[in-house]
Amino acid sequence: MDAQRTARLQEIFRAVFELAPDADVSRLRQINAPTWDSLAHVSLVTGIESEFGVSLDAGDQLRMTSYSATALLLEERGL
Secondary structure, X not given: OOHHHHHHHHHXXXXXXXXXXXXXXXXXXXXXXXXXXXXXXXXXXXXXXXXXXXXXXXXXXXXXXXXXHHHHHHHHOOO
């Protein structure tokens, strides 16, 4: 993923999980983020679909358990 798309993805993660604008999200995982509940996950999916113009199926959504897994998923999609 190019730098611009990476920055946009990081912004989505920061917004959904209500993190500081300069927070490092590269190590963020579902298991270490207390605010990563089902509602936040839906917001994350919706934000990514809207921002990147993709449609994420249930399998894709289940893979999104961390920032790095989500970035990899988008990379596989050619973003």
